[in-house]
Amino acid sequence: MASTKNLSRFWEWGKKIICVGRNYAEHAKELKNTVPTEPVLFLKSPTAYVKEGAPAVIPFYSNNLHHEVELGVVIGKGGKDIPQALAMDHVGGYALCLDMTARDVQDKCKEKGLPWTLAKAFDTSCPVSDFIPKDKIQDPHNVKIWLKVNDSLRQEGSTSSMIFSIPFLISYISKIISLEEGDLILTGTPKGVASVQENDEMVAGIDDIISMTFKVEKHL
Ligand SMILES: O=C([O-])CC(=O)C(=O)O
Numbered sequence: 102m103a104s105t106k107n108l109s110r111f112w113e114w115g116k117k118i119i120c121v122g123r124n125y126a127e128h129a130k131e132l133k134n135t136v137p138t139e140p141v142l143f144l145k146s147p148t149a150y151v152k153e154g155a156p157a158v159i160p161f162y163s164n165n166l167h168h169e170v171e172l173g174v175v176i177g178k179g180g181k182d183i184p185q186a187l188a189m190d191h192v193g194g195y196a197l198c199l200d201m202t203a204r205d206v207q208d209k210c211k212e213k214g215l216p217w218t219l220a221k222a223f224d225t226s227c228p229v230s231d232f233i234p235k236d237k238i239q240d241p242h243n244v245k246i247w248l249k250v251n252d253s254l255r256q257e258g259s260t261s262s263m264i265f266s267i268p269f270l271i272s273y274i275s276k277i278i279s280l281e282e283g284d285l286i287l288t289g290t291p292k293g294v295a296s297v298q299e300n301d302e303m304v305a306g307i308d309d310i311i312s313m314t315f316k317v318e319k320h321l
């Protein structure tokens with residue numbers, strides 16, 4: 102069974118990181134984007150992973166690094182063209198994730214119609230928690246994800262506000278990109294994204310199920 106698989110080192114396997122953008126209406130609106138009628142997808146590099154103990158680094162070409170706290174879904178069983186009704190069988194567990202975003206770079210990419218790779222996929226752009234076994238989160242569409250910077254609450258949102266559900270996303274993505282064991286899907290961020298500075302401390306959590314701490318460092 103997928104749920105009993107040991108995926109505790111999923112972040113070391115170098116598998117895909119597939120991100121969903123604008124999956125919370127309030128976040129789409131705060132950045133003056135329209136609320137999507139189809140999922141917005143982009144990828145992060147496998148070298149984006151960073152675990153607690155190592156810093157999230159501001160890329161040298163950005164002056165505005167934003168935090169985005171997100172629920173991550175770890176794929177336990179791969180597949181292609183996965184029907185929605187079977188999608189949850191492909192979930193091996195979860196992880197709390199930060200989709201660190203060079204917002205100034207993303208704004209320029211949007212203006213010029215260029216892809217978001219420089220804004221989203223750089224090394225250390227995906228801080229992740231320890232693996233959360235599937236049975237630790239009974240209903241992934243009803244947990245609160247939150248993030249504090251230097252003890253001040255910046256983001257707090259319920260996954261019940263996701264526009265596209267996890268089964269919908271797994272089915273949709275798997276029609277385009279085959280999913281493999283160890284792949285990670287970032288399901289989008291609630292409102293409250295904002296800048297972090299060198300030496301800031303980000304603490305994020307899912308209810309009282311898990312929390313994690315990352316320091317921000319400036320690229321030298
Ligand atoms: O950069 C953005 O606003 C899109 C995104 O990743 C999100 O909504 O989580």
Ligand SMILES: [Mg+2]
Pocket residue numbers: 120121122123169171200287289290
């Ligand atoms: Mg995001």
